[in-house]
Amino acid sequence: MPKANCSISTDVSHAAEILRAGGLVAFGTETVYGLGANALDEHAVARIFDAKNRPHFDPLIVHIADLRWLDRLAEQLTPAAKTLADAFWPGPLTMVLPKKDIVPDLVTSGLPSVAIRMPSHPLALELLQKVDLPIAAPSANPFGQISPTTAQHVLDNLGDRIDLILDGGPCGVGVESTVVLMTEDRPRILRHGGITQEQLESVIGQVDVYLGGDVAPSSVGSSESSSEHRQTGVAAPGMLSQHYSPTTPLVLASDLDSESIAHKRVGLLQFSATSAATRRAGEVVSVEVLTVDGNLTVAAASFFAALRRLDAEGLDLIIAEPFPDHGLGRALNDRLTRACHR
Ligand code: TXA
Numbered sequence: 001m002p003k004a005n006c007s008i009s010t011d012v013s014h015a016a017e018i019l020r021a022g023g024l025v026a027f028g029t030e031t032v033y034g035l036g037a038n039a040l041d042e043h044a045v046a047r048i049f050d051a052k053n054r055p056h057f058d059p060l061i062v063h064i065a066d067l068r069w070l071d072r073l074a075e076q077l078t079p080a081a082k083t084l085a086d087a088f089w090p091g092p093l094t095m096v097l098p099k100k101d102i103v104p105d106l107v108t109s110g111l112p113s114v115a116i117r118m119p120s121h122p123l124a125l126e127l128l129q130k131v132d133l134p135i136a137a138p139s140a141n142p143f144g145q146i147s148p149t150t151a152q153h154v155l156d157n158l159g160d161r162i163d164l165i166l167d168g169g170p171c172g173v174g175v176e177s178t179v180v181l182m183t184e185d186r187p188r189i190l191r192h193g194g195i196t197q198e199q200l201e202s203v204i205g206q207v208d209v210y211l212g213g214d215v216a217p218s219s220v221g222s223s224e225s226s227s228e229h230r231q232t233g234v235a236a237p238g239m240l241s242q243h244y245s246p247t248t249p250l251v252l253a254s255d256l257d258s259e260s261i262a263h264k265r266v267g268l269l270q271f272s273a274t275s276a277a278t279r280r281a282g283e284v285v286s287v288e289v290l291t292v293d294g295n296l297t298v299a300a301a302s303f304f305a306a307l308r309r310l311d312a313e314g315l316d317l318i319i320a321e322p323f324p325d326h327g328l329g330r331a332l333n334d335r336l337t338r339a340c341h342r
Pocket residue numbers: 029031032033034035058059060061092094096108111113114115117119137138139140175176177178179190191235236237238239
């Protein structure tokens with residue numbers, strides 16, 4: 001018999017107790033909902049991988065509210081890392097730093113580095129302060145699927161696999177944190193996200209971008225490939241080319257050829273009300289318009305929820321309009337490209 005759904009609550013003390021006892025609590029952050037467990041408890045962390053069906057080669061982000069934990073989890077920060085922490089924490093920035101032994105290998109998939117972030121959502125901060133432990137938390141969706149931006153999304157996807165959902169309301173930013181590798185000479189973006197490349201460069205100068213960490217599941221299970229990560233240290237091992245995917249096939253409007261939509265029930269994901277790019281679709285049965293005026297911050301906040309609504313309509317195809325390739329548009333285009341079925 002399937003397990004009953006967990007409850008949705010705003011009781012931070014109860015959520016902290018569950019985490020301290022080794023349980024799983026999904027909680028709202030400013031980016032997306034996270035699926036949290038005590039990062040120092042390997043059994044609790046193992047439950048995250050099971051609940052999400054997440055492959056063990058994909059390391060987790062550790063969330064903290066207090067800089068004391070940063071000292072315990074990571075080696076001393078470089079000046080650039082200090083500058084980024086001062087400028088963007090709390091907030092949607094994750095830094096990959098050399099790890100200390102206290103961090104279990106399961107959290108980092110055996111890498112010598114750990115990804116750390118201090119979220120800015122008040123309820124998430126209150127939870128982290130109350131529990132006074134570092135909390136490992138990937139996005140609270142089954143592996144490869146659309147990220148959750150409301151408590152209801154989490155309940156729909158993982159409700160029978162976790163202990164509690166702490167309801168922080170709809171996520172304000174709407175895309176995941178920016179992941180920046182800080183273990184090499186020059187900072188390197190591994191995943192575009194809520195803090196834009198322009199924002200990073202305004203405080204630390206030029207950063208590199210390396211999003212190509214597409215490590216296929218078949219090739220990463222072996223010990224050779226994990227030592228390869230260790231040597232190069234460049235990839236975000238979770239950046240698979242297909243991710244964030246609806247069950248409905250999705251194509252970019254720019255990749256569309258007109259025959260492929262004949263006789264299909266099509267849904268449109270439009271960036272703005274005025275865009276022309278997606279109008280040539282045939283039988284359009286559903287349209288989601290993300291903004292009236294092309295504001296990327298507004299588009300990001302509603303992106304995943306709109307994609308979910310289209311996915312629930314039983315369409316043959318979702319056609320999505322690419323975003324302008326700057327600011328948050330880079331993070332959104334990254335999610336769209338990976339959401340495409342191949
Ligand atoms: O906004 C967010 O970051 C959300 C909320 C819940 O905080 N979390 C999130 O976690 O998006 P997740 O697990 O869905 O994505 C974590 C990303 C993956 O691409 C993973 O490969 C990368 O961070 N990552 C984690 N540890 C890493 C490490 N040591 N080196 C390189 N990449 C790492």
